[in-house]
Amino acid sequence: MFSRGVSRAVSNSGKSGLGLFRATGIYVGAILGSGVLVLPAIAAQVAGPASLLAWALLLVFCTPVAFSFAEMSRQQPDAGGIATFVTRAFGQRASVVAGYLFYFAIPFGAPATAVIGGEYIAHAMGGGRETALIAAGLILAAGFVSNAVGIRVSSKLQLLLMVLLVALLALAVAVAAPYAKAENFVPFAPNGYWAVGGAASLLFFCFAGWEAVTHLAGEFRHPERDLKRATWLTLVVVGVVYIGLVAACVAVLGPGLSGSSVPVAELLAKGLGPAAAPVTAVAAAVLTFGPLNTFVAGASKLGARLASDGVLPRPLARGVGAGEVPSVSLAALAVMTSLSFALAVVGFLSMEFQIGAASACFTAVTAFGLAAGVLLLPRGTAAWYGVIVAAVVMLVVLLFSGWALLVPAVLGAAALLVGRLYLKPPVPQLSHGRSVVNS
Template sequence: MTNTTPLVQRILRKKPVRLFHEQAINAGGVQLRRHISLFQLTMLGVGATIGTGIFFVLSEQVPTAGPAVLISFLIAGLAAGLTALCYAEMSSMIPVSGSSYSYAYATLGEGVAFMVAACLMLEYGVSAGAVAVGWSEYLHNLLMVTTGLELPRALLHAPLVADGYALQFGGDGLINLPAAVLVFLCCFLLTAGTRESARVNAIMVVLKLAVLVMFILIAFSAFDGQNLAPFAPHGFAGVSAAAGSIFFTFIGLDAVSTAGDEVKDPRRNLPRAIVLALIIVILFYLLVALAALGSQPQGAFDGQEAGLAVILHNVTGSPIPAVILSGGAVISVFSVTLVVIYSQTRILYAMSRDGMLPKVFSRLNPQTQTPTANTVIVSCVIAAIAAFLPSDVLWDLTSMGTLTAFTVVSLGVIILRYRRPDAERGFKVPLFPALPILSILSCLYLISNLPGIVFRLTAIWLVLAAAFYLFYSSRNSALESVAAE
């Protein structure tokens, strides 16, 4: 394609909101089919959020904050809620696939949107690998408890480890095989069709919520109010420190906004699903935390592995509830991986449709109406990440990508309120502009506390992304033939 637009204009050009709607309605050829209901969409958000975190976070954060970790959950939920409200407004205004990439394209320009998409690849692609590593650990523990089977360590751990600002060989294993297998299982399910994937995910989410309800009921049967004293042994400093870590157990709510092209009545259902998912997640987190804190002394949490399962075993004296809980953890992580991979493929689909990536990422299978080639490519990359990289680095990279995307969405809400005040919105953030500003500040604060290796790896990744944009995406953008607003 002959490019006649100056580079600066290409970087700053914005995609008119009307084009998002026209693409979703009038795209030529095979289109994504709208058959995800409000319930399935809400379960998508819950499934992407309630994952490994709630199964181990108490063992890490109760020693930091004591029973006041309940306040930490509320603070973290409030911070996540601020961003969720911003996502709700943006998704009601631009109800298409692409999440914060699409929102940035409409508000901040093509160049910024592409770099946000690069951060989203860290959020979804890298987090899928990290979650798969967690699934590998839960699955191995479940196999040992139920069958006595123990897999070789060489097949359970990555060969690379983090060393300061670099990665080097020296890990405990050769490949994390179960993690890679999980990714390909999700790939198989996603290529079968979105309707089937959404149904299976909804079933898995209901099952894992049922397991958590079982824990809540059993743990509350042994509730002792004296276990909550002293309530805040380390003061507000401990509460704040725990809240910073607990925040990341809310990552995943934005997955709802990646399904815009496949949702029934998206302008209505997208914001509703985001808010409903947030309410469900906060409610379950608080009930699980309160039940756990009341069922054993706070000192017992320190260093406790598989803490929720241990609590059930101690309360009932039977291993059966603990086994059920471990099985629920395996199901939980499977559903998270499924949703995260789905979200990644839909972002790449939106980018390819805009000319930012090769057309193979937006090519749909006429039988299943899913981006099959896209899903296979993404799954191969994520499987390699899960198999060979350490989980601690993966989680921190996920945090960087997520917080950057959250910041851009909150900024986009402010920009569009002033630039397009009369645009149709199915939902508006209350207390504007205070809430979006608070969301931005909280995200920037959390970014500032990430370790050095994350900034180095992110910088390398963004330099590569910028080079790709300059030499390919900017020259092949669909906006080359469309007059921007």
């Protein structure tokens, strides 16, 4: 299954693959997303200024998650990503569940991501709902078109955009700092510290992405070296941006933060006045495009791998090799995402439903991958202990997903049914007089 594709995925990587800085651009683009434009306010509604603890705890928690995935990807850089890890640890049918959860989460998460960015752009331009939807549609189209030209080209663009993004967010914090007030942190936990857990479940939408890059590990020029280096660089960038930006929102906007629909725009407006509008629009566009580009890239590669193993329609397998464009899988994702976006536009699906569904799926996928890491990483090492702690915490975060758990439950049931119908059982082979199973 997925493990059999490893040599195929790696054989073409060579010197033409992604270098350290372009790889880091892909990583940062996967993590820094449009969620940071609205979630500081939503988290503040749930936990008040104590929501800062949720951001910080998730960042600490993401460290073993990130390095666990980097280590497993280094061992087997394959388009299957987490599905490959799960195959090695739990078998073929379990890997189909992990693959389905990631692949079919994109049509939920991508439109929600684009609409968040579109609303910010519309606010900056003084437009209404129509402007927001047009901007969201253009962002979605850009994400799919950039992947149609190939990861080599889109990664260069994403690196430049990530440098611009970090500069813009640093500017937002710097210009707003003179308006910070210590009293805005009091009361610190108006809804109690238990509310921090609820805030963390919402905020995971801003920390998902480590699993997306696992599907692109085969595109790295030197995965054995650059996966861990890119992980370190990404953790530093994400930590500084998230904690700095959210602390500034709490300190500057105070009680008004929880009622704001555009907290970062209001933060910029404090220091830049009318000049904040174009800066906000550019930041929103870049924040939205980055994760969309990376998640679509990873999911389209995964879809091709799933198809090559017989659990998605065979035509989707085109372009499964490293350096190739998985055109049919990409087109299938584009159709499903467009349908989901259209249903959201007419009011049939809410953004809250789409974010909840995507977050629950990505949380479940991450928990699945971490559970695989418990079996695959060397026992007794720091990485092994870290992945155990991360897996337990991830399961707790998953339980806070509430009704949204129905979406990964349905996808998991469908994956198990497909696995039962289309996967052949492992073939016993004799080795030295004993029967072994070839996985």
